[in-house]
Every structure is written in structure tokens, then in C-alpha cells.
Amino acid sequence: MKVYADNAATRKMRPAAIDTMLKTTEEYYGNPSSLHSMGQRAKEVLEDARQSIANLLGANANEIYFTSGGSEADNQAIYSAVHAPKNKGKKHIVSTAFEHHAVLHPLEKLEKEGYEITLLDVGEKGLVTAEQVAKAIRPDTCLVTVMYANNEIGTIQPIAEIGEVCREKGVLFHTDAVQAVGHLPIDLSKMKVDYLSLSAHKFGGPRGIGALYARRGAYVATFVEGGAQERNKRAGTENLPAIAAMAVALDEAVKNMKSANTKISAMRDRLIDGLKKIPHCALNGDQTKRLSGNVSFCFEGIEGESLLLWLDEAGICASSGSACTSGSLDPSHVLLAIGRVHDVAHGSLRLTLSEDNTDEEVDYMLEKIPEVVAYLRGISPVWRDLVNGKRQYIL
Ligand SMILES: *Cc1c(COP(=O)(O)O)cnc(C)c1O
Numbered sequence: 001m002k003v004y005a006d007n008a009a010t011r012k013m014r015p016a017a018i019d020t021m022l023k024t025t026e027e028y029y030g031n032p033s034s035l036h037s038m039g040q041r042a043k044e045v046l047e048d049a050r051q052s053i054a055n056l057l058g059a060n061a062n063e064i065y066f067t068s069g070g071s072e073a074d075n076q077a078i079y080s081a082v083h084a085p086k087n088k089g090k091k092h093i094v095s096t097a098f099e100h101h102a103v104l105h106p107l108e109k110l111e112k113e114g115y116e117i118t119l120l121d122v123g124e125k126g127l128v129t130a131e132q133v134a135k136a137i138r139p140d141t142c143l144v145t146v147m148y149a150n151n152e153i154g155t156i157q158p159i160a161e162i163g164e165v166c167r168e169k170g171v172l173f174h175t176d177a178v179q180a181v182g183h184l185p186i187d188l189s190k191m192k193v194d195y196l197s198l199s200a201h202k203f204g205g206p207r208g209i210g211a212l213y214a215r216r217g218a219y220v221a222t223f224v225e226g227g228a229q230e231r232n233k234r235a236g237t238e239n240l241p242a243i244a245a246m247a248v249a250l251d252e253a254v255k256n257m258k259s260a261n262t263k264i265s266a267m268r269d270r271l272i273d274g275l276k277k278i279p280h281c282a283l284n285g286d287q288t289k290r291l292s293g294n295v296s297f298c299f300e301g302i303e304g305e306s307l308l309l310w311l312d313e314a315g316i317c318a319s320s321g322s323a324c325t326s327g328s329l330d331p332s333h334v335l336l337a338i339g340r341v342h343d344v345a346h347g348s349l350r351l352t353l354s355e356d357n358t359d360e361e362v363d364y365m366l367e368k369i370p371e372v373v374a375y376l377r378g379i380s381p382v383w384r385d386l387v388n389g390k391r392q393y394i395l
Contacts, residue, residue, distance in 0.1 A: 002315045003361040007293060008151050008179060008352035009319055014204035014249050021206060021245040032238055033229065046238055049247035056254045057196075058187035059213055065220065065230045066243055069210040070178035070199030071102035076212050076223045076234075077174040077195035078106045078145060082115070084172060084219035087142035094136045094144045094171075096120045096128050097337035098152075102197075103145055103176055104333075120146075124339045126153045126285040130161035137169050144173045148180035148196075152334040152350055153285030154294025156184065163192030172218065178202055178210075182253030183261070183291060194218040200242065204354075205249035209242035260355040265292035267353050267362045274366040278373055280386075280395045284338060284348070293353035298340055300395045301383030302376040304348045310372045311349075316365060319350045343382070344394050 004012065013021075024045060030038030032046045047061065054061045067073045081087065095107055097119040107117050118136045120128050133144055144166050149156045159175050166173035174195035180186065181196075182203025188196065195218060199210035214220045220233045227235035253260075272283060275297055284296040299307070304320030311318050320332075331345035340348075351365065377383040385391040 001361065001364050002317075003357070003365060004317045005351040005353060005357065005361075005365065006317045006319050007354040007357075008154075008202070008291075008350070010201045010207060011204050011354055012356060013201075013206060013245075014252050016252055017200075017205050017245040017249040020248040021241045024241040024244040028240060028244075032240065033227070042240055045244055046240055049243045052247040053211060053250055056250050057181070057213065058189035058191075060216060062231070063188075063213055063216055065212045065214060065233050066238060067197075067210045067212050067223075067234065068208055068239075070100075070176070070197050070202070072223070073197030073199070073210050073212040074100065074102040074174075074176050074178075075106050076221065077197055077214070078103065078110070078143065079223070080214065080219055080221040081143040081145075081172040081174060081195065082110060083221045084142070086219070087172070090140045090142035091115045092118065092138050092141045094118045094120065094133060094141055094146075096122055096146055096157075098122050098126065098150055098334040099145070099147050100151055100176055100178070103147070107145075122155075122337050125289075126150060126155035126334075126338045127289060128157055128162075130158055130165045133162050134165045134169070137165070137171055141169075141171050144171055146173075146175055148175045148177035148186075149184065149291050150285065150334060151179050152332060153296045153338065154179070154291035154352075155285040156180070156289050156291065159193065160191050166194075167192040179291060182250055183257070183293075185257065188213060188215075200246035200249055203249055203253040205246040206242045209239055209246050211246075256355070261292040263355055264353050264357070267357055267359065268293055268295055270359075270362050271295045271351060271353075271365060275369060278370050280393055281373075282344075282395045284335060284340070291352075295351040295353070297349050298335065298344045298395065299347040299349065299373050300344055300393060301380050301386055302347045302373060303380075304346055306376055307347070307349055307372060310376065311368065314368045314372065316368060319352070320348050341394060 028042045028045045030042040032043040051061045172194045177196045178199045181198040194215045196213040201207040224235045280300040335345035
């Protein structure tokens, strides 16, 4: 059996999005900036996609800027906020310890340039509160950036409440909603969010395309120079097939959200309940305030990398954290942020489901994962020390 359980890394494209991508490539090959009819037809497709995405998020079309994906949107949001004229002289930023690197790395760079960064503690459940944000805001705070849902442990943050706090204090608020858009209901006409990042490949659209939402009036810094596209904020001929496909994917994701989440969360809960029976393991992140498709565990006494390779051998595609940190030997900053010690953080497993997964696949994972964990513990010197009492169990 082949099981794809890495949907938070990227998701299989929806057939309707593939169809749209092909059709747009074939039929609307004009450049949207060209004045002739072919160009103007392409321009219409572009603006229809923008309007559709805006409608699905409760935004206005002129608040949507297309980008190359979530990482670029995160970068652009952060640089826009810190360079906003109203923030002149303000050099303090509030964020959390478990943001995606597309947020953390720009913040580290700004820190070197003299900004002060406060990273809020996310506690052992992987949640921040609006009160924490309120306490951290200072007169010189120019930006609060808190992710909507965490990509490794799936926990969902109180973005509406945090937005209220930021608006009340007059501070710009960005949320990396890459794991949330298409998975959770989002209405930007009600939420006090100034910037939001999204990425198509996390909800069944193509890779390499995303968007930045910037509330009307919120400053947007030009990120790529060289042309008037995206209202002068991002030069370059638009990736029209990908943009049109993203709009179709989001439409489908939003329309099917309720039924998909019901199906997916039932599979998630069955996986969590089953895997919890493995001795000396722990679920990462709050059990209820989490994405419908996220299962994240730490197993004591084993290496996550070996677990992944053995599961792959059994046909199960999983992840040990985020795809971005795999390949490095450092334990995940997210797991360290929720208080897992290094040894335990190394034994992590993330399974992320979509509506393409089935109950049979869940059964198969519940059969294989305990087997592989037991096998790896059997050959692990760390586990032997734990069993012999030479080392203390942590979980
Ligand atoms: C995937 C992801 C990103 C990066 O998006 P890309 O489109 O791959 O650049 C940013 N933030 C979060 C939370 C993500 O899950």
C-alpha cells in the first residue's frame, strides 16, 4: 500500500486546478500587460482570479498581490510593515518562537540591522494568547507577526483576538496563514488583520504561486523592481496559469471545507488514539486546537530520520517535522519551542492528512507505525539504556 501523509509539506493538485492550468496555458497565452485583444483576455483571467480569491477571503480584489508563494508573501509582508511610513523610528517586532523560517529568517536579518525582536513563548501546547501579545507590545512596536496555524504541530492561534489587540494598540499585524487558508474559515472583512500570506500548493493548487493580502491603506513595499505588474509592487510577467489554478483550487477547498474537515479530523483522531498506545510517546501540540489533518508525535529512544526511512520502505510518506528542516540534523525549532528536549525532539513523526486519504490507509498506518517504532527501539542503544535504567525516561 502507498500512503501519502505529508500534505502539510505539499498537497496533490486538485484535478480541477490541473485542468485550469492546462487550459489557461493553451488558451490565454497573451501577456496581461499587452494592449491587444489576446493580452486583454489574459488580463481578464488574471483579474477574475484576483476577484475570486478576494471574495473567498472576505477581501477586496485590490488588496490581493500575487507572489511566488508563501515564503515570498511572508518576506514582503514583514518588509512592508517595517518600512511603512507610519512606523518610522519604531524598531521592535513581536512574533513567536515557532514561526516558519520564512518569517524567522527575515526577523533575524532585521535583528542584525538593529531591530529588537520579542519571540513569544508558545508553551507546551503550542499556543499563544492575545494577552501575551498585548503585554509584549511597546510604544516602539512596528509589527506583530503570528502564524495562523503551525505547519509542524498544527496548532491554531487566536488570530481574531490578536488582531483586536493590535488594532487597539495601533500596531500592524501580519499572519502567516499558509497552513490555514483553504482549511479554516477566514473572513478578512471581520478580522483585524493587516497582512496575510497564503500559498496555493498547500490547498491543492500549484507550487510557486501564492498571494499577499494587504489591507487597503496598509503600506506595501515594492519587492521586485522592473515593471508595473501587481500595481507596481511586484514586477514580472504574471504566472497566469498558476494564478488561475490557485483561484480554482481555493474555490474548491473553501466549498468543500466543512465536509473535508469532518472526514479528515475523524481519521486524525483515530490515528492519534491509536498511536498514543505506543509506550513512551507524546502528542505534540494541543489536541483540540489543531488542524483537522495534523498528527505529530515524539517517540522516545528512536531517531525520526530512521523512522521515516523505514516507513517509506513500508510505503508511508511522512515527515519528521517540516520539509524545510529535514536534511539538517538540528532538531526542529518548533518542537524545542514547546519544550521537547533534544533527544525527544529527534524522535518526531508528523503525519498530515487530506481528503484523499482513506480509512484503510489509517488502518495500515496504525499497523505499521507501532511495528517500526518497536523494531527501531529494539536496535537502539538509547532505548537499551532506558530499559536498563541507565537513563531516565522523559516521556
Ligand atoms: C509551506 C509554508 C510556507 C512557505 O510557503 P511556500 O509557498 O512553500 O514558499 C510558509 N509558511 C508556512 C506556515 C508553511 O507551511
